[in-house]
Amino acid sequence: MNLINRVAIVGGSHGNELIGVFLVKKFQKNVNLIIRSSFQTLSVLGNLKAIQENKRYIDKDLNRCFHAYGLQDNSPSTYEDLRAKEIHQILHPNNQTGVDAIIDLHTTTSNMGISIILSNQHPFLLNLGAYLSTINPLVKICVHEQPKFSGFLRSICNFGIVVEVGAVPQGVLHAELFQQTEQVVYAILDYFQASNQGKTPKTSNILTAYQSINIVDYPRNEVGEIAAMIHPQLQYQDYQPLHPGEPMFVTFNGENIIYKGESTVYPIFINEAAYYEKGIAMHFTQKQEIHL
Amino acid sequence: MNLINRVAIVGGSHGNELIGVFLVKKFQKNVNLIIRSSFQTLSVLGNLKAIQENKRYIDKDLNRCFHAYGLQDNSPSTYEDLRAKEIHQILHPNNQTGVDAIIDLHTTTSNMGISIILSNQHPFLLNLGAYLSTINPLVKICVHEQPKFSGFLRSICNFGIVVEVGAVPQGVLHAELFQQTEQVVYAILDYFQASNQGKTPKTSNILTAYQSINIVDYPRNEVGEIAAMIHPQLQYQDYQPLHPGEPMFVTFNGENIIYKGESTVYPIFINEAAYYEKGIAMHFTQKQEIHL
Known part of the structure; x- marks a missing residue:
């Protein structure tokens, strides 16, 4: 069938x-x-x-x-x-x-x-x-x-x-x-x-797959306006590992905002235009080896 | 003054x-x-x-x-x-x-x-x-x-x-x-x-300047719809020389459309999103040395 x-x-x-x-x-x-x-x-x-x-x-x-x-x-x-x-x-x-x-x-x-x-x-x-x-x-x-x-x-x-x-x-x-x-x-x-x-x-027999775990918004000011941009080191780096302590955002005054999580993640949808209004700066994924 | x-x-x-x-x-x-x-x-x-x-x-x-x-x-x-x-x-x-x-x-x-x-x-x-x-x-x-x-x-x-x-x-x-x-x-x-x-x-004393000479539209079909895309060899190549005979566009079926002009030009605004509706695929410029 x-x-x-x-x-x-x-x-x-x-x-x-x-x-x-x-x-x-x-x-x-x-x-x-x-x-x-x-x-x-x-x-x-x-x-x-x-x-x-x-x-x-x-x-x-x-x-x-x-x-x-x-x-x-x-x-x-x-x-x-x-x-x-x-x-x-x-x-x-x-x-x-x-x-x-x-x-x-x-x-x-x-x-x-x-x-x-x-x-x-x-x-x-x-x-x-x-x-x-x-x-x-x-x-x-x-x-x-x-x-x-x-x-x-x-x-x-x-x-x-x-x-x-x-x-x-x-x-x-x-x-x-x-x-x-x-x-x-x-x-x-x-x-x-x-x-x-x-x-x-x-x-x-093995598939490398990226599993969505959560979303991350841009830093915002008191009225909800975006207060920082994707950091140049992260821009275009979809699927690359982001380690704790590495920069994620940079403010308009040039201050870095680092990733404070405890484990390495693999961001995707970094700086997707349509996601600004959804409050999404990127999706975090986990990289997995799936045995078929 | x-x-x-x-x-x-x-x-x-x-x-x-x-x-x-x-x-x-x-x-x-x-x-x-x-x-x-x-x-x-x-x-x-x-x-x-x-x-x-x-x-x-x-x-x-x-x-x-x-x-x-x-x-x-x-x-x-x-x-x-x-x-x-x-x-x-x-x-x-x-x-x-x-x-x-x-x-x-x-x-x-x-x-x-x-x-x-x-x-x-x-x-x-x-x-x-x-x-x-x-x-x-x-x-x-x-x-x-x-x-x-x-x-x-x-x-x-x-x-x-x-x-x-x-x-x-x-x-x-x-x-x-x-x-x-x-x-x-x-x-x-x-x-x-x-x-x-x-x-x-x-x-x-010398300024290299790119002087706009004309605009080029996308190839279009009988109802005015875009019929070809910027050629991969031209995509992102703003300010690079485009020589006669080199590809400018590729149709949706993969046929190349070449530049038929007689002199080398330096395209800019290649594949600018806002120019699709204006009928502009790129601007041609001439590269000039201006003596100050």
Whole structure:
């Protein structure tokens, strides 16, 4: 029995992350690129209005709108609540089998290279992560476990996969990262196809994965305004170890603020533009060796 | 007689270019940093509403609103037309002497390092450019001549100076570029002070300057949509020579589009996010040696 019968590739969940937008447009014009014989593949543009306006979102972040309660709401009050319902309906039509996997295409202003964020630790996903990092050792695998229908698009199916590439500014195309994202999408589809055909690719038995442990905000002043910047020694150092006592931030007057934790962490999403308003300067992760 | 009696430092003409915004806030809290004995210095936040909303602009680009006709319009129809009039009034109050120089702080997603854009070729400005590139050889000097009141903020005074730093995404603080911008501002103020005191710093007799010659748009399809990306070989190569026959763009299908001009040019503002909507993929410049 096939594990994967239906797959969705989504670009432009954030309207100003152009690589996903233009890649999905390419797939929609050239469907043969994403057709595999053992399953059906949809390609979907996410936040249509925000794509048109070259913004992350209109009213609120679409990628936080896939909650069970929101999707059941019959009178959504924002554009994104409405669009989340529409996308859910496309991916899980009434009385039909929904998608088994979602490949959600994102970019980040952080220096995360080619990152894959897995929605859970199902062996099928972990093995996919090992496969992707075997064929391209620069690919990094993150695990950010979320319950089903937790708000994230990737949470509304069994196998949620985010392709997160950077550093690229919002509203900018970056040819090399575009091409690398495209190759990762094909590799994922090929993995699904091989798996359905009982020929799951052999990989290393050990997966290096970065597990989200917590978020860190910027230092702020008494009125909540940012009071320090990412330290130059930490800027662009996503996935590198941050040891206790090393600088994290520098104030506008040049004073260093150090990391006071007790154990080494591996920050990611360092200085992501869209996270300023969310109160996130970076995510801390732990580096793990997972035995498959 | 002093050449410089009044100077304005403006940050946030574009609301999501955070380095200028936070630097002006710093100057407003610590005015001693920008006080020089021989002239008065104002520090002004540009597009207040856009800064609050972390956008480039609300209705239209403020830095194209400083036209004589707009500034004389008694019923401005957009927020930026109104704000341009307000800024003009702050910088050139009725019946008082206006500012002689404007230092307008910007960031770009292009890899332009520390760039200084001069509004004209007055010997005083060219000598300033030579001084700044002498004390920091990484500083690049551009000349983009504009008639007075041509729409740009820098065009409403005798000595218009843009500090343009990158690569930095919109909506992002970058500590190293923040500190470098700050040092350039002090160097400009110190140059004005020395000049007023008859001690204009000695510099090299030759200034290397990049003179804007024309703009280049992205290749577009029949409905005007972008059809190719900046080529990986050109990405981040601001100020480097582009020779006839070298690749400029790559289509989404991987075909190269080459530069078909007859002479070598030096592109800047390569892949600037805010210029997609203006139909600008880059500016071509000529590299010139100006004898002072």
